[in-house]
Each structure stands twice: as structure tokens, then as C-alpha cells.
Amino acid sequence: MKDIITLGIESSCDETSVAVIKNGREVLSNIIDTQIKIHEKFGGVVPEIASRNHIEAISRVTKMALEEAKITFDNIDAVTPTYGPGLVGALLVGLSYAKGLSYAINKPLVGVNHIEGHIAANYITYKDLKPPFLCMMTSGGNTQIVYVKDYCKFEVLGKTRDDAIGEAFDKVARVIGLGYPGGPKVDKLALNGKPTIELPKVHTDNLDFSFSGIKTAVINLHHKNPDINKEDLCRSFEETVTEMLMGKVKKAIEQTGIKTIALAGGVSANCFIRKEFSELEKTGIKVYMPDLKLCTDNAAMIGAAGYYRFLNGDISDLSLNAVPNLKLGE
Numbered sequence: 463m464k465d466i467i468t469l470g471i472e473s474s475c476d477e478t479s480v481a482v483i484k485n486g487r488e489v490l491s492n493i494i495d496t497q498i499k500i501h502e503k504f505g506g507v508v509p510e511i512a513s514r515n516h517i518e519a520i521s522r523v524t525k526m527a528l529e530e531a532k533i534t535f536d537n538i539d540a541v542t543p544t545y546g547p548g549l550v551g552a553l554l555v556g557l558s559y560a561k562g563l564s565y566a567i568n569k570p571l572v573g574v575n576h577i578e579g580h581i582a583a584n585y586i587t588y589k590d591l592k593p594p595f596l597c598m599m600t601s602g603g604n605t606q607i608v609y610v611k612d613y614c615k616f617e618v619l620g621k622t623r624d625d626a627i628g629e630a631f632d633k634v635a636r637v638i639g640l641g642y643p644g645g646p647k648v649d650k651l652a653l654n655g656k657p658t659i660e661l662p663k664v665h666t667d668n669l670d671f672s673f674s675g676i677k678t679a680v681i682n683l684h685h686k687n688p689d690i691n692k693e694d695l696c697r698s699f700e701e702t703v704t705e706m707l708m709g710k711v712k713k714a715i716e717q718t719g720i721k722t723i724a725l726a727g728g729v730s731a732n733c734f735i736r737k738e739f740s741e742l743e744k745t746g747i748k749v750y751m752p753d754l755k756l757c758t759d760n761a762a763m764i765g766a767a768g769y770y771r772f773l774n775g776d777i778s779d780l781s782l783n784a785v786p787n788l789k790l791g792e
């Protein structure tokens with residue numbers, strides 16, 4: 463069978479990334495131009511600045527991706543950009559570039575849901591992984607347990623009612639003075655801390671999450687006692703949110719009887735969450751976790767998800783618009 467090459471394009475937040483993917487699983491190139499340094503001084507992503515930097519980077523990053531993969535536009539079978547969810551201005555840069563490119567080189571355009579991309583990061587790391595499986599999706603904008611019925615068929619079993627887990631990590635980090643992006647910094651401090659501080663856990667009857675309570679509790683604790691041991695606070699926060707995640711993951715496994723689960727999204731780079739997730743293996747559950755470099759935003763995962771959408775015949779037309787609050791399964 464002829465190889466299928468997808469050109470993944472990602473610009474939903476503060477990473478401009480372009481990747482060349484073979485048959486949905488093999489990364490020929492994955493260039494990531496991150497704006498972290500630019501947004502760091504503001505303590506978070508400034509949408510307008512993100513859009514401007516995507517504009518500046520997109521052509522250069524695409525050229526680098528083609529060069530590294532040693533291909534030309536002629537070799538591409540489909541142009542597959544993220545069209546949501548994300549920051550609307552940022553999304554529009556990658557999507558408009560992709561639409562122009564698709565028209566100019568006369569290759570199909572396939573819009574990709576960013577969340578599907580995170581899930582597909584697992585297909586790159588594990589060549590044998592096939593649906594059905596459960597996926598614990600943990601990122602800066604989303605926290606949901608997804609039943610991946612097929613490559614392009616998803617059911618959300620539970621989701622956060624307020625903050626995403628990554629958002630909670632970032633806000634905790636900001637208030638205790640660690641800066642942006644907070645997740646990796648909290649993770650690092652937590653390594654030397656002890657889980658000595660009791661924090662509230664929200665219990666819901668179903669598979670939904672809530673992280674705003676614990677986030678506010680950490681913020682209040684720090685305001686009342688600015689000298690609180692930050693390492694212990696980070697460790698206590700990390701262990702408590704992990705416990706909340708694992709509780710729901712186990713419930714989802716029990717309810718569905720599905721014994722294969724994947725992790726996905728930026729927060730799946732967290733050491734403690736990865737460790738607790740691997741523990742599930744001891745109970746006969748098959749666990750998949752993407753390579754660390756594929757956990758946070760990148761275009762390889764978008765090219766992988768785009769490949770399966772392309773096979774599914776989901777060709778977009780040039781009227782495709784950015785959808786900032788795009789849901790899975792839409």
C-alpha cells in the first residue's frame with residue numbers, strides 16, 4: 463500500500479509546530495517553536511502576542527519541517543491543521559496558513575480537533591495501540607475521561623466542571639511565585655516535598671471532576687501563610703489531584719469493563735501522575751503513556767490524528783473556521 467503523508471499544523475496556544483507524519487504513526491519531522499520565553503514575563507499566555515508570533519513563525523517552521531523530513535510539498539497527501547479548541551486568533555493563523563497551502567498545492571485539507579491530537583500522541587509512541595480504549599485527557603484547557611471507540615469515534619464519559627487540571631497547576635504555581643508554565647515547576651518542587659498538608663478533594667457522583675476547590679484552598683493557604691513550605695505544598699497538591707484523577711479512572715474502568723487506558727495532554731508529563739498510572743498495571747490494566755516530548759502541544763500528534771480523519775474521508779472545505787470551544791466528537 464502507498465504510504466500516506468500528512469502535514470500536521472498546530473497553533474492553538476503558544477507553540478507553533480509543523481510535523482511530517484507517515485501513515486499516522488511515524489514521525490519524519492516535528493518542529494516546535496515555543497513562545498514560553500515570550501509569555502513568561504506576563505505570567506501566562508497573552509492571546510494577541512501569541513497570534514503575532516505564530517504569524518512570524520509559521521512559514522519558517524513549515525520549511526524546517528519539510529527539510530528535516532527530506533520531502534517537498536509534492537509528497538504530502540493531506541494538510542491537517544488544528545481548528546479547535548484553543549485561542550481563536552492563534553488557531554486562525556495555523557488554519558488560514560493551512561487553507562492557503564492546501565489550495566496552492568492542490569492537496570486536501572483535513573481539520574483536526576486538538577483533543578483528538580493529544581489522544582493520537584499515543585499512536586506514535588505505541589505502534590500496536592488500537593481502539594477501543596479509555597483515555598485520561600489532562601491538559602491546560604481540558605480534563606476529561608474519553609471512551610475511544612474507534613479512531614474517529616469518541617464518547618466523553620466525564621469532564622471537569624470548572625478548571626482544567628493544567629490550569630489548576632498553573633494558577634497554584636503563579637500564586638506561590640513559580641512563574642509560567644507552572645506544571646513542570648510544581649512537579650519539580652514536589653519531588654523534594656512531603657504530602658503533609660491536607661487539601662480538599664471534591665467528590666462527584668459521576669465521572670466528572672472539579673479542581674477549582676483545591677486550587678482556591680492552596681491559594682488561600684499561601685495568602686494566610688506566605689512562609690509555608692512550598693515543596694510540601696506542591697507535593698500535597700500534586701498527590702491530592704492525582705488521587706482525584708485515579709479515583710475517577712478506576713471508576714471508569716469498573717463501569718465500562720475496558721482494561722486498556724491511555725494518558726494524554728500536557729499534564730501527563732507529570733512524574734507523580736505517570737508513576738500512579740503505571741501502578742494500574744499491577745491490577746491487570748494495560749497502560750499507555752505518550753513519550754514526554756509528545757505530551758505537550760506539538761504537530762506530530764495533529765498529523766497522526768489527521769491521518770485517521772483523512773482515512774475516514776473527513777475532508778474539510780475552505781470555509782472551515784476556527785472553533786475555540788470545539789468539543790470532542792463534534
Ligand code: KG4
Pocket residue numbers: 475600601602603604627628629631632643644645646649727728729730731732733757758759
Ligand atoms: O497539552 P498542553 O501542552 O496544552 C493544552 O492543550 O492545554 O498542556 C499544557 C499544560 C500546562 O497547564 C502545563 O502547566 C501542564 O500542561 N504541564 C504539566 C507538566 N508539564 C506540563 N503539569 C504538571 N506536571 C508537568 N510535568
